[in-house]
Amino acid sequence: MRVKMELIYKSPKGNETTFISEEMLAGKALVLAEDIEKTGRMKDVTFIDPKENTWNLKELREFMKGIQTEPHNIKVYFDGGYNLETRTSGLGCVIYYEQNGKSYRLRKNAKVEELESNNEAEYAALHLGLQELEFLGVEHQTVEVIGDSKVVINQLTDEWPVLEEELSRWADRIEENMGEINITPEYKAVSRKENNEADRLASQALKGVEVSSKIEIN
Structure with a gap:
C-alpha cells in the first residue's frame, strides 16, 4: 500500500x-x-x-x-497469446510476493476458446492474475502490474482511449475486480524479453500444456 x-x-x-x-x-x-x-x-x-x-x-x-502474515510486495506479470487459425488463446501469469518473511513465485496458465483477438487474450491474462490474487487472499495492497502489451497498459492508465467494445468490457471488468479487493495497481510496460516467464506460460497453454505451481524462492 x-x-x-x-x-x-x-x-x-x-x-x-x-x-x-x-x-x-x-x-x-x-x-x-x-x-x-x-x-x-x-x-x-x-x-x-x-x-x-x-x-x-x-x-x-x-x-x-x-x-507480514499476508501476501505483500506483489508483482504480477501477465501475457496472452492468440492463434488465429484455431481461434484459441493462451493466458499466462506469474506472481511474485512475500509472506511470513519468505518469498514465493506462483505460475498459472490457461487455454480458452471464447476470445477474438490477441488484445482480448492480454486482458484475459491479467484477469487470470487477479483471480490468483483473490485466491491468495490479497486485499488493500499496492500491486505492481507488469506486461508487454502497450494496448492493455496504456488503456488501463488512460493514456490511450478504449475504442473497441469488447476491450472496454475487459477494462471495466479489470477495474471492478481491483476495486472489489481494494488493489491499487502500479502499471509497468516492459519488453517481451523482460516478460518471458508469462510469455512462455501463454505459449505452453496454446500447446495444451497446463501449468499451476507455487514455489519458495531465495
Missing part, C-alpha cells in the same frame, strides 16, 4: 505548520513518521491512501504488523 503523510510539526517556540509528503510505500512512511516522532516535535500525523482512507500512526503500525 502507498500513502501520503500529512504531518503537523510544532517548533520549540510553539509555532506550527503542516507538511504533506509525496506518495510512498506505507512501510517507508511509517519509518519516517516514527523517526520524526522521536524529536518530540510532531504534534500529529495522518496517512492517506490512494482511496482517500485515512490512518493514524497506531492504525498504520497495526496494519503493517498484520500485513
Whole structure:
C-alpha cells in the first residue's frame, strides 16, 4: 500500500505548520513518521491512501504488523497469446510476493476458446492474475502490474482511449475486480524479453500444456 503523510510539526517556540509528503510505500512512511516522532516535535500525523482512507500512526503500525502474515510486495506479470487459425488463446501469469518473511513465485496458465483477438487474450491474462490474487487472499495492497502489451497498459492508465467494445468490457471488468479487493495497481510496460516467464506460460497453454505451481524462492 502507498500513502501520503500529512504531518503537523510544532517548533520549540510553539509555532506550527503542516507538511504533506509525496506518495510512498506505507512501510517507508511509517519509518519516517516514527523517526520524526522521536524529536518530540510532531504534534500529529495522518496517512492517506490512494482511496482517500485515512490512518493514524497506531492504525498504520497495526496494519503493517498484520500485513507480514499476508501476501505483500506483489508483482504480477501477465501475457496472452492468440492463434488465429484455431481461434484459441493462451493466458499466462506469474506472481511474485512475500509472506511470513519468505518469498514465493506462483505460475498459472490457461487455454480458452471464447476470445477474438490477441488484445482480448492480454486482458484475459491479467484477469487470470487477479483471480490468483483473490485466491491468495490479497486485499488493500499496492500491486505492481507488469506486461508487454502497450494496448492493455496504456488503456488501463488512460493514456490511450478504449475504442473497441469488447476491450472496454475487459477494462471495466479489470477495474471492478481491483476495486472489489481494494488493489491499487502500479502499471509497468516492459519488453517481451523482460516478460518471458508469462510469455512462455501463454505459449505452453496454446500447446495444451497446463501449468499451476507455487514455489519458495531465495
